[in-house]
Amino acid sequence: MVSNQAQLLLPLKKHIEEATFPMTNEEFEPILGHFDVIRRKKHQFVVQEHDQVRNEFWVLKGCLKAYFVDGSGKEHIIQFAQEEWWITDYEAFLKQSQASIFIECIEDCELLTISLENREKLCQEQHRMALFWANKTKFGFLALQKRILSLLKNNAKERYEEFLRLYPSLLQRVPKKMIASFLGVSRETLSRLE
Amino acid sequence: MVSNQAQLLLPLKKHIEEATFPMTNEEFEPILGHFDVIRRKKHQFVVQEHDQVRNEFWVLKGCLKAYFVDGSGKEHIIQFAQEEWWITDYEAFLKQSQASIFIECIEDCELLTISLENREKLCQEQHRMALFWANKTKFGFLALQKRILSLLKNNAKERYEEFLRLYPSLLQRVPKKMIASFLGVSRETLSRLE
DNA sequence: AAAATGAAGTGATGTAGATCACTTCCGGTA
DNA sequence: TACCGGAAGTGATCTACATCACTTCATTTT
Structure with missing residues (x-):
């Protein structure tokens, strides 16, 4: 759970409202209660290959890269994340299995983290949050389709x-x-x- | 709405159960009521560029391709679909805007169709169906990520x-x-x- | 049954982009 | 202030794959 650093955390409220509909601070507080804050320095990892991936991350501050390392040691970057973007190893997170990628800070970072358990709890408790994640996945899906098309053409x-x-x-x-x-x-x- | 061709349509019941949990025929019937059946011959289109995309399709029988045509007239195939797969121009369908791709039957096809309106209605009426589409999008997202990685590495x-x-x-x-x-x-x- | 059409294989050649090797230019740190 | 390691630019060469041209074979059309 998060202590009261209201200023710092308001961007998340706005972020959720934009994908759903307006809410009061009283409505926001229990949502926030399902997140934790962590801080990481440049070059630190938030996910390493073979980790159990328990969390999804939302960037309050900083910049990260998610990448896969192939057989010859070459790095293939899957995704970047900066302020207000989400990141994790979604395959491992959603299936609660082991990471196949690394997620590394390329600047000092402040992140909100949420576990799959808390995420599912939130979805059940608040219709809004179910809608929020549904929309997020939907637009994530469309963005990936565009990237594939871009790679093909x-x-x-x-x-x-x-x-x-x-x-x-x-x-x-x-x-x-x-x-x-x-x-x-x-x-x-x-x-x-x- | 669909007339009673129960045999033909049972695969959909099974398909939904596999992504959620078992149901009775009585529960399935109202779900089915939100779909229509259409038939198309080889070489016919179910979506053409600039169409309003009103439906998502589920393949009962046959095979289709979704493709983008680039400036030089070259075809880039985004997706195939065969029995029990879903297909549409998701960008246009979800945003209810104009298609940027073609979806063409490469065999004679029988398809179930559902409009976005009916899909949203179903999600509200039945918790199961909200879960079903959430899961579908989630796994679709993971599959696209794998394809990107495959193109990169x-x-x-x-x-x-x-x-x-x-x-x-x-x-x-x-x-x-x-x-x-x-x-x-x-x-x-x-x-x-x- | 003949003709047209399209799928697929294959040779010759062209080219975008990879790889290797070297240099320059920082920003951190000792 | 000098030193070091990483970021970036650039030349030379290599190669995976595209493109073009032609052939063969099978399927559809008339």
Whole structure:
């Protein structure tokens, strides 16, 4: 449970309202009660391969990367997360099984965490929260479809330009070689685009 | 609404039970009442670019492909569907906007259709159905994540082998050039693998 | 039954992007 | 202030895969 750092945590209220409908502070408080706050330094992990993944994370502050390491030791970035984004190993989290990826802070981070148990409890207690997660998954699904289409139909340059359009703020804080990995391109090729 | 072709429609009952929990025929009937049956011949479309997408489809019989046509007229296959799979243009369906893709029968098809309105009604009337679609979206999300990872880390041959492992039955009924398109490979290259 | 159409295989050639090797340019730290 | 490791740029070369052109075979159409 979270102590009263109201200012810090209001963004979550707004985030949930935007995907559902307005609520009072009294309604928000029990929701918040199902989350914890954690702090991690740059280079620390919130998930490592083979971990039991008990939590989903919501970024209050900072930036993270989720990546898979292939047989030859190469890193493939699945997802970034910055303020107000959600991140975890969803496969492992939703099936309560072992992580197949790493999630690492690329800046000092403050995160809200929620367990699957608490998430399901919240969904049952509050119709709003069931709707919230349903919407989140729905839009997450559509975003992944777009990324697949982009991988199928666009070349390296087009994918990079799309990334710039979609996530201009990440360009400022994420090393280019990680963006290359996210796009499925070598860092040398990315550097030569334009 | 559907007339009583109970035999034909029982697979849907089983499909829903598998993702939730058992039900009686009496419970199933009102669910079925929210669907319609349509029949389409090979080469017919169930969705065309710029259509309003009013329905989601569940395949009773037959096989379909969902594809995007790029600027140079090239087809990129997003998804196949065969018996007991769901298909539509989810972006357009969920946002009730215009299709950006085509969905075409590659065999004669019998499909169950449900509108977004009926789907939402069902979710409100029956807790089970809300759970059902939540689970479906969740697993759909995980499947898309796997496909992205496969596009990022595997070469053409590895992706083809993975496809064979995951969907052996599609190999029998779908032309190889469509599988090539689904995998993001030219049909010549696919033909030369192995 | 003949003709048209489309799926699939295959050779020759072109090219986007990977890989390797080296250099430069920082930002942290000792 | 010098040192070190990581980020990034760039040349040379390699390669996986695309593209084009042609052939064969099977299915559909007339």
